[in-house]
Amino acid sequence: MKKKQIAFPTQGLDKEALLEKLRLLKTDDARWKMGRTFAHIYNPGNDISEMVREAYNLFYYENALNPYAFPSLRKMELDVVGMAASLLGGNEETTGTINNGGTESIFLAMHSAREWAKEHHHVTETPEVIIPASAHPAFHKACHYLGLKPVVVPVGTDYRVNLAEAWKAITPHSIAIIGSAPSFPHGVIDNIPKLAELAAENNLWLHVDACVGGFILPFARKLGHLIPDFDFSVAGVYSISADLHKYAYAAKGSSVLLYKNAQLRRYQLFTYTGWSGGIYASPSFGGTRAGGAIAAAWAAFNGIGEAGYLKLTEKTLQTVRRLRQGIENIKGIKLITPPDISLLAVGSDKLDIYAIADELSEKGWFINRQFKPACMHLTVCPIHADVADEFLLDLQQATEKVQKLSFTRFANTMQLAAVKGLKKILSPENFQKLKSLTTSGKSDNVSKNSSVIYGVFDELAGTSELNNMVIDALDNLYTNLED
Ligand SMILES: Cc1ncc(COP(=O)(O)O)c(C=O)c1O
Known part of the structure; x- marks a missing residue:
């Protein structure tokens, strides 16, 4: 892809126009204020986050x-x-x-x-x-x-x-x-x-x-x-x-x-x-x-104090209990291991957990994927008390959907099987194909239908090939490319 240069603005924008642009830039970001992110953000709720912002x-x-x-x-x-x-x-x-x-x-x-x-x-x-x-x-x-x-x-x-x-x-x-x-x-x-x-x-x-x-x-x-x-x-x-x-x-x-x-x-x-x-x-x-x-x-x-942290922790751990119970009640998925605190790894013995995560991404949840064993990761925070039931319902529906052997899933399985087979004899050409699949630089590709890609990543985790691919992807992400 061709690189492009970004021109330096000749004139500054007025404040309102500038802020509007910034708000617009946020449109595709993970919706952390609504508790839709289970990664990267530790959200105690609006009152505290506003107090921290003012400080x-x-x-x-x-x-x-x-x-x-x-x-x-x-x-x-x-x-x-x-x-x-x-x-x-x-x-x-x-x-x-x-x-x-x-x-x-x-x-x-x-x-x-x-x-x-x-x-x-x-x-x-x-x-x-x-x-x-x-x-x-x-x-x-x-x-x-x-x-x-x-x-x-x-x-x-x-x-x-x-x-x-x-x-x-x-x-x-x-x-x-x-x-x-x-x-x-x-x-x-x-x-x-x-x-x-x-x-x-x-x-x-x-x-x-x-x-x-x-x-x-x-x-x-x-x-x-x-x-x-x-x-x-x-x-x-x-x-x-x-x-x-x-x-x-x-x-x-x-x-x-x-x-x-x-x-x-x-x-x-x-x-x-x-x-x-x-x-x-x-x-x-x-x-x-x-x-x-x-x-x-x-x-x-100083603003939260011990009493406040105890309340926030209690809220988080109650939500963890609710999520754990809910997950245990959904047929086909399970916790990888009982957690000691508030981070949950959710996997499956039979189903493609990455396909389930994709379904959740479609519904606006932001969730990390992990490898060996393949699983998704939830960092639970106080804000999730407000959305736990909705999340569990979506998780149940996502699991049921993936359970039904759809054509996409069949195709994904076949592609993944091919990659597993290829792993031992991965030629540079095959690798190029894989690279174009994984490093297109468009993050929405990854979140919308990533199950094959994450399946491949899980297979290749820790190899120098995957390391090189990820460094290329990183290089692309931080390069201005023509659309
Ligand atoms: C256990 C652990 N250690 C270290 C780090 C690195 O922290 P940071 O991303 O703030 O550099 C993280 C980040 O998630 C973490 O979970």
Whole structure:
């Protein structure tokens, strides 16, 4: 496809015309305000999201890079880090920073682990990080940028990291081990106390990824739910990532990374004093940091408070129960595993779950698809209490529709079977065909009839061919192409 250049506007638009254009641009976006998205958005309901928005707006131009220019942001950051530490089993020694998101928190934790290992290990080859198969790709991304070797260990039948395999994976080059609370794909919490024992025996840095769970698990526990130990109450946990822009309901662009103590955080801090521009010092990866995101996090914690978070968590977990019951009552589909909290993986032994997801997309639901096993993923939030019944009805109808052996489904099955057969002998030409099917750059193609494509992805998950295809697709997505 031909690339096109975008001209710079010669004149600015007037405000109303400009805002109208922006509203128009939103037309095809996922309708998160109505609770139609089960991914990417953590919606506590309108009152709280508006309060967070107003707090963000109060600091929308401020820059947390310089705490002397904006002492308010420094205070808010210290408050938020301190409050997060007290929720997550920390004490007065626990410290951290606010970062742009889970990925930045994870990147910084892996960087600190690498620098710490230089002092505490005699690793002569590439340092290795032991990563459960269920852990977020942000760990692989961090390894990619930081020159670390990811060593993937499988999960067990309960989808938690297989501890025997984790033990086997430890070598003299290992520096860190990861546990999730919970893992994104199946919503289960790894056995952190056992991982801590492994880490202590082998002098490894243990990072707990509580990006999703950090601000819901502590409240679920207070409500009486059985939540296994996962935080600083477990001796041996060095760092925890917990996203403010997930279940803390803050604005996008905020996560905390907590360290057990200030010595560990020192590996993260950066300064360059030889610059003609003056002393440069920065606590995290970003230089300029969005003041609005910090203010929004502070507002969420202080505006919602423990009582509010308990209510929101209760609402979420009631909705999880309703959805679980409803799913269990629909013939042909099932939960892949009982979740520990609010992330559900829904699959099927007999039916094409991606075709069911397509039917739901047609009805305006936004849902992620996962692989091995093929399933769809629901991130449940308080807003879903309002739409759970409608969703279950649509899910039931979608399942029934897919159950009826339609011609499309037959054709899909045949195509998928062909691809499965092709997999072993995938020639470059065949691959080109597959590529044109998957990388047309039109996202609506993917959502409207994606079951074959996702079936292919499930088959090829983790292969270099699929990696290359996805990188091509990404390249296309961020290139201006002629329509
Ligand atoms: C368990 C877990 N860790 C890390 C991340 C990465 O967070 P972010 O997308 O904010 O960088 C996610 C995102 O969904 C996640 O679910």
